[in-house]
Amino acid sequence: MNIQIRTRLSLMMFLEFFIWGGWFVTLGTYLANNLNATGAQSAMVFATQSWGAIIAPFIIGLIADRFFNAEKILGILHLAGAVLMYLLFKAESFEAFYPYVLAYMVAFMPTLALVNSVSFNQMKDPSRDFSSIRVWGTIGWIAAGLAISYLFEWDSLSAIKMGFLQNTFLVTAIASAVLGIYSFTLPATPPKASSGQKSSLTQLLGLDALKLLANRNFLVFFMASVLICIPLAFYYQNANTFFSEIGMANPTGKMTIGQVSEVGFMLLLPIFFKRFGIKVTLLAAMLAWAVRYLLFSYGNAGELSFMLITGIALHGVCYDFFFVSGQIYTNSKAGEHQKSAAQGLITLATYGVGMLIGFAVAGRITDAHKYLKSSGHDWQAIWPFPAGFALVVMVLFAVFFKNEKIEYKE
Known part of the structure; x- marks a missing residue:
């Protein structure tokens, strides 16, 4: 694979999983300590990931695979995610927080498939090339965790009590905006099916x-x-x-x-x-x-x-x-x-x-x-x-x- 394309795809993967790891790992701690959420309320928030996974096939099957380039939808979803992350940063109660996190997960979960689609479209042999690209996603997740704990120290008991853990949403919003803009520069990944091609709902899902x-x-x-x-x-x-x-x-x-x-x-x-x-x-x-x-x-x-x-x-x-x-x-x-x-x-x-x-x-x-x-x-x-x-x-x-x-x- 061309080294320039490999580097661009690796950066895409790094940012994708930096965004996910930058707030999701500490989410339970934030909910319990900063929003005084019960276990049941925390379960509702974490379940938004599941609702996002359930809805994602509709977005991929009905839109990405049929009408628009994958990299453009990736950019739009991450820009929307940046706005929603900022609203999560500003939310001061569970009632205000929940609708935004639900909307965010509906927007974010399809991007996991979209970054794979963009990557596979540039590979002659995905079985050989993909793992070396995907590993940068894991590195991005690790980088987010290390930054939260050792660079900013937002997850210490004193920092949590002072509300510093809230800043994870702001950092994620910035990273999401960066990836959203960057996505429009990625190699073109046109839809796989023509808009006139009909598929049953069961096939799409x-x-x-x-x-x-x-x-x-x-x-x-x-x-x-x-x-x-x-x-x-x-x-x-x-x-x-x-x-x-x-x-x-x-x-x-x-x-x-x-x-x-x-x-x-x-x-x-x-x-x-x-x-x-x-x-x-x-x-x-x-x-x-x-x-x-x-x-x-x-x-x-x-x-x-x-x-x-x-x-x-x-x-x-x-x-x-x-x-x-x-x-x-x-x-x-x-x-x-x-x-x-x-x-x-x-x-x-x-x-x-x-x-x-x-x-x-x-x-x-x-x-x-x-x-x-x-x-x-x-x-x-x-x-x-x-x-x-x-x-x-x-x-x-x-x-x-x-x-x-x-x-x-x-």
Whole structure:
């Protein structure tokens, strides 16, 4: 790939995930401490990600793939996101905050597919070139976390009490405006389908891949994908709040260890996948979720802080070994004309339906274990719930999923 194009696409990915990591990681902490949100209210806010994932196929299928260049829609959505982020920065109550975050997620979630479309359109061999571009997104997420914790120190207990965490929305608004303008300079990515070409609603939403559920093994995998998002939601919604409440120094910065781990385990995945197969790979991920939450339950910010760091570092196994290997498995089961639809179906099921259920469950359990006479939560009682969920899903998957040999293409 041309070095200039590679650099431009890498910067696009860096900004895309810098924006996401720049506010989403500390969102739970901000809601609880600055807007006095309950667990149920926090669940509503985090569930906007799911609503965005559910609505995204409409935007991509009905607009981006049919009428306008992907890079132009990317620019428009990020410029709109910059305005919404500024309104989130100014919001002083949960009631004012919620409509803006819902609108923002509806605008942001489609951009995750759009940056991939812009990248793929410039690649002769995506299987060879994409990972080296996508990794800059992970670096962007890491950079955001390190800046929040170590450059600005907005996630310290004193800074949170003084309201400095609110500045994450302002920084994100600026970054979103930069990417919005920059997007219009990216290589042209014209729509894939002509405006006169008709497609059914099920095709646009990727629901024609539902026929894959007739395969018993894929149905088991599909259900496990939905259910494993319940413990996943606990991490997204509660982890940063948990680390802040127990007094961990620079919690947002330390959570970037999870993204570093993600890069490392991504390199190990092909080896593990080839040696042990799809079933063991997926089971290892589910076990890692359970172990992670048990480490959170019994660790602390003092002499047992290594347990918390280990739990964070397990993110690579949790995410790569389940979601990335799951994408590979889905690709292997889908016919050539169903591959995109099948991936869309899994995304809709996990980040859409699965996370929607997960955030609701996490919110209720978190509220049920909030201290009545003092601030904070009984985290030692909360974390065993997602650990137990993960173990139950693991056992059911081990019993009902029959191992398969599939080809892994590096």
